[in-house]
Amino acid sequence: MKVVSTRSLDDALKALRDAGPDARILAGGTDLMVEMESGRTHPALVVDVWKIDALRQIREMQDGVEIGALADCGALIRSVQVARHADTLIEAARTVGAVQIRNRATIGGNLGTASPAADLNPVLFALGARVRVASTRGERELPVEAFVKGYRTTDRAHDELITSVFLPRRPAHELRFFRKVGTRRAQSIAKVVVSAAVAFDGERVQAARISAGSVADRTLLFDGLAQELVGAPLPQAAKLSEFLRRHLDAAAAPRDDVRSTARYRRFVLQRILESSLRSPAQVR
Ligand SMILES: Cc1cc2nc3c(=O)[nH]c(=O)nc-3n(C[C@H](O)[C@H](O)[C@H](O)COP(=O)(O)OP(=O)(O)OC[C@H]3O[C@@H](n4cnc5c(N)ncnc54)[C@H](O)[C@@H]3O)c2cc1C
Incomplete structure (x- = not known):
């Protein structure tokens, strides 16, 4: 196996172009090294991008925040810009592994692996x-739900590198939350992980995006559920429960595995959404 270590984006892109589909990108290595060690992958070439500092920057823009692909969880947690635009991302980053992992685990790597349990x-x-x-060949930008295509599968072509993630500015009066359920509070892979952003115009839901991990072969966006919420106040207790059951039964497809059962995952997913969507204290 050959390793190309580069400090510039141009050099990394040229290496990927010349290498063909057998090359793998190495960022923090917290997923890739595990895959290589276990024999799950045998890349002919590893393109190490860890030292490309230009990909580490977090920049506040007029309409949101741009987070370089190499920003690690530690950097996300410490970032004032991320705190201002994406407080739930900080909550999520705090739950990733232990401090050693958080100081290597990048946002680009979390997306690149596209694990259904990614936080x-x-x-x-x-x-x-x-x-x-x-x-x-150039640059392109796509919605994250189009980028994550399936079980550990993304829309990335073999010569492409994730350079950054853009998060749009948040509306006022938005209910946002992040919840992760694992075997213990620290250092566990999610049995279920849920996040949502629900914006309000007075009592009425103006926009909603609700997502969950570890309840299907990939991170899910509950589009149908969100669409039905828009334009009316959030349904009250019993109605909300029924409403969620109807949507989640159709949309989620959890499995039994070493970490949990499909039944438990369905139950917890519904309970998290029920309790979080009822909690006005979380409107920020
Ligand atoms: C002990 C341990 C605990 C963990 N705990 C958690 C946890 O609690 N929650 C969680 O979500 N994850 C966890 N992980 C998984 C891992 O830390 C994260 O997925 C992390 O974000 C991966 O980032 P990385 O920079 O280390 O990626 P790498 O291992 O370097 O790369 C991961 C994949 O993404 C690709 N890739 C990396 N950067 C790019 C890029 N810029 N463009 C395109 N492709 C790219 C690589 O080719 C590879 O396929 C844990 C891992 C370990 C070993």
Whole structure:
């Protein structure tokens, strides 16, 4: 196996262009090194991008915040700009692994792995993130839900690199939350992870994006559920419960695995949404 270590985006993109589909990008390595160690992947070439500092920046723009793909969870937690635009992303980053992992685990790597149990991705879905990718052919930007295509599968072409994630400015009066349920509070992979952003115009729901992980083969965006919420006040207790059951039964497809059962996951997903959507204290 060959390793190309680069400090510039141009060099990384040229290396990816020349390498073909057998190359893998190495950012913090907290997923890739595990895959390589376990023999799940044998790349012919590893393009190490960790030292490309230009991809580490977090920039506040007029309409939101741009987070470089190499921003790690520690940097997200410390960022004033992220706190201002994406408080739930900080909550999620705090739950990723232990401090050593958080100081290597990048936002681009979380997206690149596209694990159904990833913790940052449901927040990116809920906040309407756009993923920016580049190759020697040019740049493009796509909604995060179009980027994550399936089980550990993304829309990235083999010569493309995620350069940043853009998060639009949040509306006033938005209910936002992040919840992760694992075996214990620290250092656990999610049994269920949920995030949402529901904006209000007075009592009425103006816009809603609700997402969950570990309840299907990929991070899900509950589009149908959100569409039905828009234009009216949130349904009251019993109605909300029935409403959620109807949508989640159709949209979620949890499985039994080493971490949990499909039944428990369905139950917890519904309970988290029920209690969080009822809690006006979370309107920020
Ligand atoms: C002990 C341990 C605990 C963990 N706990 C959690 C947890 O609680 N929650 C959680 O969500 N995850 C957890 N993880 C998984 C991992 O830390 C995260 O998914 C992390 O965000 C991966 O980032 P990375 O920079 O290390 O990615 P890498 O391992 O470097 O890369 C991961 C994948 O993304 C691709 N990639 C990386 N950067 C880019 C880019 N810029 N453009 C395109 N593709 C790219 C790589 O080719 C690879 O396929 C844990 C891992 C370990 C080892």
